Amino acid sequence: NAGVMQNPRHLVRRRGQEARLRCSPMKGHSHVYWYRQLPEEGLKFMVYLQKENIIDESGMPKERFSAEFPKEGPSILRIQQVVRGDSAAYFCASSLRQVGETQYFGPGTRLLVL
Amino acid sequence: AQSVTQLDSHVSVSEGTPVLLRCNYSSSYSPSLFWYVQHPNKGLQLLLKYTSAATLVKGINGFEAEFKKSETSFHLTKPSAHMSDAAEYFCVVSEGYGGSQGNLIFGKGTKLSVKP
Numbered sequence: 425n426a427g428v429m430q431n432p433r434h435l436v437r438r439r440g441q442e443a444r445l446r447c448s449p450m451k452g453h454s455h456v457y458w459y460r461q462l463p464e465e466g467l468k469f470m471v472y473l474q475k476e477n478i479i480d481e482s483g484m485p486k487e488r489f490s491a492e493f494p495k496e497g498p499s500i501l502r503i504q505q506v507v508r509g510d511s512a513a514y515f516c517a518s519s520l521r522q523v524g525e526t527q528y529f530g531p532g533t534r535l536l537v538l
Numbered sequence: 539a540q541s542v543t544q545l546d547s548h549v550s551v552s553e554g555t556p557v558l559l560r561c562n563y564s565s566s567y568s569p570s571l572f573w574y575v576q577h578p579n580k581g582l583q584l585l586l587k588y589t590s591a592a593t594l595v596k597g598i599n600g601f602e603a604e605f606k607k608s609e610t611s612f613h614l615t616k617p618s619a620h621m622s623d624a625a626e627y628f629c630v631v632s633e634g635y636g637g638s639q640g641n642l643i644f645g646k647g648t649k650l651s652v653k654p
Contacts, residue, residue, distance in 0.1 A: 457642070460635050461580075466644035466645055466646045466647050468644070469642065469643070476632065483641070498579060515582065517642075526584060527642060529574070529583075530581055531580060532580075
């Protein structure tokens with residue numbers, strides 16, 4: 425049973441470009457979470473999705489950031505018009521069910537904005 | 539709201555000596571508590587999890603943690619450190635019950651160094 429997959433592992437973008445980060449949950453998991461880790465900090469929750477639904481986006485910046493988890497295919501975290509402050513590690517996690525369930529993390533995507 | 543405080547940002551121990559990483563939490567409910575480990579430039583690996591069963595939780599790689607409600611603590615321990623334990627450790631609480639409350643609240647992390 426493959427773990428949570430994220431790609432790309434490293435992504436370099438120039439200011440103003442778009443970044444697309446992909447996450448494939450563990451087999452059988454229908455709950456996906458995105459977290460951001462800024463340098464020297466812990467992870468901060470961004471968004472929680474189930475298939476085709478955003479359940480909680482309270483941690484998402486109001487502008488430029490969006491997430492989806494379509495019926496088929498991976499979950500996508502999209503950052504439009506990136507700025508240097510978006511440089512961070514973005515981690516995806518998945519769980520079988522929701523509250524209190526163990527979340528299994530992917531290896532992360534490290535985004536660098538030049 | 540729930541929160542997690544990791545009391546030490548850095549801990550340094552010698553190989554073969556005990557490890558203690560401290561964590562305090564605040565919660566309005568009976569929380570689920572976790573410890574995750576992150577090796578440099580890697581993802582997070584679950585060490586152990588508490589969900590209101592036994593208060594002493596055993597995890598992987600010889601780690602364990604004890605849930606103490608009276609002290610609102612969930613400290614992580616290991617009897618004998620190994621060089622491969624050098625990493626960053628995160629204490630985590632699961633927020634709330636029901637509805638959309640599924641996200642994890644992370645402490646700021648404790649970097650563990652192990653000296654030969």
